Amino acid sequence: MTQPAQFGRYDVVAEIGRGAMGVVYRALDPMLERTVAIKTINMALDPGEMEHYEKRFTIEARAAGGLNHPNIVIIYDIGRSGDLAYMAMEFLEGRELKELIAGKELTPDRALDIVAQVADGLAYAHDHDVVHRDVKPANIMILKDGRVKITDFGIARMRTADVRTQTGVVLGSPRYLSPEQVLGKRCDARADTFSLGVILYEMVTGQPPFNGIDVNSLMFQIVNFTPPPPSSINPALPPMLDLILAKALAKTADERYAGIAEFAADLRTCRQHGAATTMPLTPAAAPQMIPDPADPFADTLPSSRADDRSTTIPGNGVADTLPARGLAKGFDSMAATMRLAAQTGAITDPDALAATFGVSRHAIDAMVIDADPPPQPQAMPQSQRVVPWSKQDRRIFLVSVSAAAVIGALIVLL
Secondary structure, eight states, X not given: OOOOSEETTEEEEEEEEEOSSOEEEEEEETTTTEEEEEEEEEOOSOHHHHHHHHHHHHHHHHHHHTOOOTTBOOEEEEEEETTEEEEEEEOOOEEEHHHHHHTTOOOHHHHHHHHHHHHHHHXXXXXXXXXXXXXXXXXXXXXXXXXXXXXXXXXXXXTTOSSOOOSGGGXXXXXXXXXXXXXXXXXXXXXXXXXXXXXXXXXXXXXXXXXXXXXXXXXXXXXXXXXXXXXXXXXXXXXXXXXXXXXXXXXXXXGSOSSHHHHHHHHHHHHHTTOOSOOOSSOOOOOOOEEOTTOTTGGGOOSOOTTOOEEEOXXXXXXXXXXXXXXXXTTSSHHHHHHHHHHTTOOSOHHHHHHHHTOOHHHHHHHHHHHSOOOOOOOOOGGGSOOOOOHHHHHHHHHHHHHXXXXXXXXXXX
């Protein structure tokens, strides 16, 4: 495809990246004489898809454009050129956090600092009624001067928006979804806290807290399993970090930090108390995942499988090749996740869950019906209940039987 020469007043210099929805260019704003990044989206699609993506693109611009914080990328302008909608934003010189994690270039101290900065930016967004909902390493830029910038509020949800970005949990990267997103429940700012906790866990241990042989098994683990404490994988980590991550990664949103600013404060306190400054060159062997006590299938899951093997989550590259967790295949599945959602009463929007898993509404309804407890037998009326015999009753019965036997013998003999 030929590179466009211009978007509005912006002169295109070079292509710098491609995403699922469009291309990102480096461009020059001749009016203000500054370099900008131009993010585009192709509108030459099916009419139904075009309307959806254009609304999503507009939501992204409004969500991010209304935020002014040192840790959030600045949006300058939005427009349309032919079949392409575009957004002009701050040009960032740095590296994606995803690269640093893949190269194991981060010490725990540096990881705590980065995540605290991300939490600061998200706290500001949350205060302005914007939830990111797709917090992941690819959306976090580390600049040359050490500052951190959050990018791509593309699926952010504003409470005042009248356009839903999409239904259910298919939005966002599966590895970093919160349990409520996996189950198709409505999520709030605490979903961002969970996602950021997953990122921090991966940064300080060298491996993600949840993994599976495919997307469905990964989602099942997010809902069902509590990851081992980070210090059990990297012994150089302080116990305080175990407690912080346990709270950030709580399965229930109410058990997490009430606000992500509290998460940032605890991370800075942990750093002040002296987090470790080195990491093992290779991560320790991954311990088995700890079943959640509330998991209705916990007593049926084996602790290991002989055929566990390394796997790569589609779309994430070599850096995501990790050992699969030990789950029986019968439970490490989409059906098991839906059963869990039904049994825990988490299915609040059956249509959204059906769309998420690509099944019919009838299948979801069947799961809910199967999950209902069987009817309890009615209690027997007091008058019909069998009262057990007392010792005196048994004694009278034995005496009566013996007397009857004696009388019968006498009658026969006489």
